[in-house]
Amino acid sequence: MMSPAAQRWARTGVAVARVTIRDVADLAGVSTATVSRALSGAKPVSPPVLEQVTRAAADLGYSGNGIASALRRSRTDTVGMVVPSIANPFFTALVESVEHALQAAGLQLFLCSSRSDPALEAQRLRSLVARQVDGIVISPAHGTASADAVAWAAGQLPLVQVDRYVGGMSSDWVGVDDDAALRLVLEHLAGRGARSAVFVSSTMTNSSTELRVAGFTTHAARLGIAVPDVLLGDYSIDWGREATGRLLAAGDLPDAVVCADDLIALGVLQTCAEAGVVVPRDVLVTGFDDIPYSALSNPPLTTVHQPQDQIAVEAVRLLSAALEDPTGIPARHALTPSLVVRASTSR
Amino acid sequence: MMSPAAQRWARTGVAVARVTIRDVADLAGVSTATVSRALSGAKPVSPPVLEQVTRAAADLGYSGNGIASALRRSRTDTVGMVVPSIANPFFTALVESVEHALQAAGLQLFLCSSRSDPALEAQRLRSLVARQVDGIVISPAHGTASADAVAWAAGQLPLVQVDRYVGGMSSDWVGVDDDAALRLVLEHLAGRGARSAVFVSSTMTNSSTELRVAGFTTHAARLGIAVPDVLLGDYSIDWGREATGRLLAAGDLPDAVVCADDLIALGVLQTCAEAGVVVPRDVLVTGFDDIPYSALSNPPLTTVHQPQDQIAVEAVRLLSAALEDPTGIPARHALTPSLVVRASTSR
């Protein structure tokens, strides 16, 4: 049901003049300073005045002007977040965790997608800085092409990178230990008897992608696993499909296909199924991220679990610290990943 | 690579005093008014002055103060969007489409999640209004509990509802024709020989949910399909699993399980697979939304495709219109859905 007040609004259509602190002050018979203090609680006001003001504000439906407030306080209580894609479940999960963590700190989240385009990303960053967000959480689109814009933004306000980071600058970063993750994957595959493996990843354009390729190569070498090929495309289901098509066309499959993220792996699984290649009998497949859908694929996917809640909490902690003391020393936190073994590599 | 300027920033650490229009004016030897006009292009300035100002702004790394600008112009060029969940791929797809459509109009998106909680949703709406966004796009959490807050917000600024709408108020709305969608589903199932079907949905708390249940019931009746049960929970994979568990425990399965969204359907499919129930041989299953993962499940899911791009474009069009002329008459656009037939109801 709707309250009478709401009904009035609904009928009125779009607003009359917006109600300001001045109006509340006049109605309550006090100064704007007192209204401000009464509503924000910054300084104590006498009970009767508080009552007056609260009532007046409620009567007028006063909701304040955050813009004016932000201008004066030079604080927006908002942090901006820039991710390469909001369609990728890993990032949406991360966004959700970050939003949750921010809420506890009384901060709002302003979300932007860079669509993996450094130019668009730079524009988003400029826009966030112009909007005076208090800080920025970013997962950069590109390891080098994003560097200028990220470094510039980091010079304007507190900034923490998550998951990936750009080269050539120092700022806070929180992510996962990619080398350790690939070690887990390859040791598991070796244990399942794999003697050869290809890696399907994205064109090497950012830190985590590079570290995953590097980790794959070194641990494969260490374990005596042959690496017939490394295929680079982008982080998408479609690329997983295409890469699999190429492998099938090329002739005999490796013992394992290691994917740099779950979307790619889901594409791989789908194309294998279509081609009559049985996973894990004919080939082992692994992913990375542990998105919710990786448990639902056919077969369910063995993957590296990213502790995004921890990443988010830690990122917000670092950001809050930087808000308090902007001169602190940048920290880099590589969290420990874990392996989730499912049917795509067992049975 | 990083430019020298960016490197300076990166080394400097967090900003010195922020550079204002005053600094630019002083360096360029003109007034702030001229700087404003030169940079915004609001009024023409002479070529030499323009040159001076542009150079000064660049030298200082001036990026403006969007807050101050917003206060003066009472326009933020930002629209807020509130969705029940950013983990649900349907909403993320919608968000992405809306962001895309807004970009064309030169607007930024401020995204909030209500976590399907009307109280949190009301808080988000207050916050958006306080932040003076130019307009709001919302998919309300609840059909009645959200009504007050949505109506209030609609009274403050242009607002368009998407996908779902709250009862008792008139505002712009864009969504899909739920009745037509359920007609498609049930006629398809009837064609596949189904004589009984249960509906697995969310507790009836918003327009589209209600319309889907209603559509299911009427079309089932019309087609002579028995309805042994309607199970209500929430829009999640887990609820799909639990509902299936109940159906299995209750004894014999209906010919078809119709789900109110794809997440539920994915949960249903998973539990069926675990229980050795073969889809579509033993039971037909359908979803709603056509999220990307519905094509990857085991078996791939027959579902109703929502034209979210169209929904987004239309929503932004309505919003822009309301921005121009806030007194316009609310419009409701029910777009036509289509059925995507996959293996969960065929072979």
Added chain:
DNA sequence: CACAACGAGGCAATCGATTACATGGATGGT
């Protein structure tokens, strides 16, 4: 040549809230 018309650019008010400082009344200590 005189005056109108115009264009560039400066001055200062303005948006709405916050807050340093000032004021005045009440309280308390000696």
Added chain:
DNA sequence: ACCATCCATGTAATCGATTGCCTCGTTGTG
């Protein structure tokens, strides 16, 4: 009873950009 505190409240400056209005110089026209 007097003076020092203290507390609630008001006054007005302030945040940074935009913009109405005015000035001044230039060009065009009768």
